[in-house]
Amino acid sequence: MKNTKTLSVSAIENGTVIDHIPAQNLFNVISILGLDQLTESQITFGYNLPSEKLGRKAIIKIADKFFEDIEVDKIALVAPHAKLNIIRNYEVVEKRQVNVPEQIFNIARCMNPKCITNHENIPTKFRVINDGKVKLKCCYCEKDTDIEHMKLVNK
């Protein structure tokens, strides 16, 4: 019985396991990390797994892939409680959490329909504001985009 949860997705020899992703944001995480662009790594997803903290969570196992901190922090917007397990030779050699970055570049779209970034081909840029609730302040139009309404840049 002890192993039922961990057996939901098969183990990997080397690579990264991203756990505690809110199920509804799995595809956002895939998009932000560009996992759909990876041609070499084998990737396994677990979706709608039970989670005490999140209700339903997702998990991603990416074989033979290790991320830079700056890359991984980008997912903090959609999966603030995500935990990364770095696997080498079937062993977890490192665990880390994601940190909300101060600035995010070209990930989210600005919610303001009158923002210049929604009319010309300009990479978006936001300062992350955290006054109890995480919001993105557009560096161009200065309007706030909240995380619930956030749409990702189509890449």
Place this chain on the structure above:
Amino acid sequence: MKYKSLVAIDDYSKDDYLEIMDLAAYFEKNPVQKLLDGKVAATLFFEPSTRTRLSFESAVNRLGGKVLGFSDSSQTSVSKGETLKDTILMVGCYVDLIIMRHPLEGAARYASEISKVPIINAGDGANQHPSQCLLDLYSITKTQGTLENLKITMVGDLKYGRTVHSLIMALSHFNPTFSFIAPEELRLPEEYRTFLQQRNIPFEEHTELAPNINDCDILYMTRVQRERFADPLEYEKVKNVYILKNSMLDHTKPNMKILHPLPRVNEISTDVDDNPKAYYFEQAQNGVYTRQAIICKVLQLK
């Protein structure tokens, strides 16, 4: 040469504001100064704003510079689909300075990032219009002798009025007391109230005009627009509450001045115009000196 564009009012520090005040006073005393001799400025008005454009062009001319540009993008390559980036890079080859107004928010910030000549934002949608704010500050300085320790009462559309928001940010450096008079629908947004609370800047809020203007040094009037109301009945209820009449001014302070970013519709009754406390036409005149000051600061000429 090092330069710094002026896109938003908080691009400037308290010292920058004071420097602009001194420079504007200098240009008021010495209006003809050929500091821009041999230089060219572009006024790119992607949406029309005759008053702002003429004020900037007057400022450039008084400084001895030449102006080129357009007053409405419908007659230009922009209407043929040229991107803002291409327009800014192209114009930057011809001029020393770009003064731009654009209907989209953030346009001036973006232009300042890609342009090799400095940008002065003459309005980007509902976002920023820093020269308006600086001329308001200059009008306050001129009439009160200082920006410090004043009581500023703001009236009308405090929700959408960008001049109101910019002025709150700028004056926050000068130990002000604010009073905000607006209908519930157009109340000052929470982010500005929080901004003031965090800085321990005292403010009061009222919905009635007449009984609440006797203790202020500056009465800053703005227009209450019908289209801001979701419910037309609400507009009908409040539209006459925020009209300033000469008879309301009897017990106001002797040093009090009335400002208005213009154009006015009916929110200041014409019988106020001849009252010495009315200052909105002089305020427009101050705009030219202030814009001379901004141009010189941006180009590091003085």
